Amino acid sequence: MAINKIAMLGAGTMGQGIAWALAAVGKKVVLYDIKQEFVDRAIAAIGKSLAKAEERGKAAPGTKDTVISNITGTVNFDDLKDVDFVIEAVFENMEVKKDIYTKLDALLAPEVIIATNTSSLSITEIAAITKRADKVVGMHFFNPANVMKLVEVIPALQTSEETVQKVIDLSVEIGKKPVKVKEGPGFVVNRILVPTINEGCFILYEGLATAEDIDTAMKLGAGWPMGPLTLCDLVGGDIALAVMNTLYDETGDPKYRPSGLLKQYVRAGWLGMKTKKGFFNY
Numbered sequence: 001m002a003i004n005k006i007a008m009l010g011a012g013t014m015g016q017g018i019a020w021a022l023a024a025v026g027k028k029v030v031l032y033d034i035k036q037e038f039v040d041r042a043i044a045a046i047g048k049s050l051a052k053a054e055e056r057g058k059a060a061p062g063t064k065d066t067v068i069s070n071i072t073g074t075v076n077f078d079d080l081k082d083v084d085f086v087i088e089a090v091f092e093n094m095e096v097k098k099d100i101y102t103k104l105d106a107l108l109a110p111e112v113i114i115a116t117n118t119s120s121l122s123i124t125e126i127a128a129i130t131k132r133a134d135k136v137v138g139m140h141f142f143n144p145a146n147v148m149k150l151v152e153v154i155p156a157l158q159t160s161e162e163t164v165q166k167v168i169d170l171s172v173e174i175g176k177k178p179v180k181v182k183e184g185p186g187f188v189v190n191r192i193l194v195p196t197i198n199e200g201c202f203i204l205y206e207g208l209a210t211a212e213d214i215d216t217a218m219k220l221g222a223g224w225p226m227g228p229l230t231l232c233d234l235v236g237g238d239i240a241l242a243v244m245n246t247l248y249d250e251t252g253d254p255k256y257r258p259s260g261l262l263k264q265y266v267r268a269g270w271l272g273m274k275t276k277k278g279f280f281n282y
């Protein structure tokens, strides 16, 4: 079955970028969230960024209109019923995901693949909620998803080879570089990256350097495009903490214990760019 119409669940940071990436190559995207204002805000943000890109000559004239015309926003779950493929990027919370997967499983045609963008939850556990476990798979994009080239493709224990191949093919079709990864906490990128963010939080808490200096050190000393604390603000402190908690819980290895400071920032709602305040102000 050709994949032309794709449901994008969750119009937050990731849903927005993924919807943009899909629409840019001509896929018809149905962007679903729980509130109309979230959907409207996401589509407006894509339009604004593309208008700027056109003004600066970084996107061909008319790109914005083409991309936006390929995205339909909705808060009506039934609007997802005739899609060819689903990508889910709702909150990183198993209860929220379970509710969504139960409803999707009942709504969708049996052959439709459901790909989850989860950063830290078990894809095997998500697959087990459905009656199509062989068609549930991890498709892990990186932020900003319209720019970053990598997609980690993660089969659950139950996922069929055919499903994996379809996700690899779709990733290539939308201009990404897929890498197949066995299911394990953090996959590859977050297993390495998020503990580094966490270490930046420990260093800040211990007062070894200011937030600015920690980031400058890693940019100028290690050639990172941004420092670990800016990266935390970009990813979202809540997401970084969820990944650390998963690494810690799944492995029981104390080297993955989340920093108390990161926990405190999340409790304060200082999640980073999406809340305009994190380790830096936005």
Ligand SMILES: NC(=O)c1ccc[n+]([C@@H]2O[C@H](COP(=O)([O-])OP(=O)(O)OC[C@H]3O[C@@H](n4cnc5c(N)ncnc54)[C@H](O)[C@@H]3O)[C@@H](O)[C@H]2O)c1
Pocket: 009, 010, 011, 012, 013, 014, 015, 032, 033, 034, 035, 038, 088, 089, 090, 091, 092, 093, 096, 100, 117, 118, 119, 120, 140, 141, 142, 143, 234, 235, 236, 239, 274
């Ligand atoms: N932020 C990142 O850098 C990043 C990178 C890769 C993967 N992820 C993963 O992507 C997913 C989303 O992360 P995000 O950063 O976009 O989060 P976000 O908080 O920015 O957006 C989540 C969106 O999901 C919506 N939502 C919540 N419950 C819903 C429901 N029942 N139905 C439909 N929409 C619902 C929210 O209203 C919100 O708009 C998570 O699983 C996360 O682990 C995040």
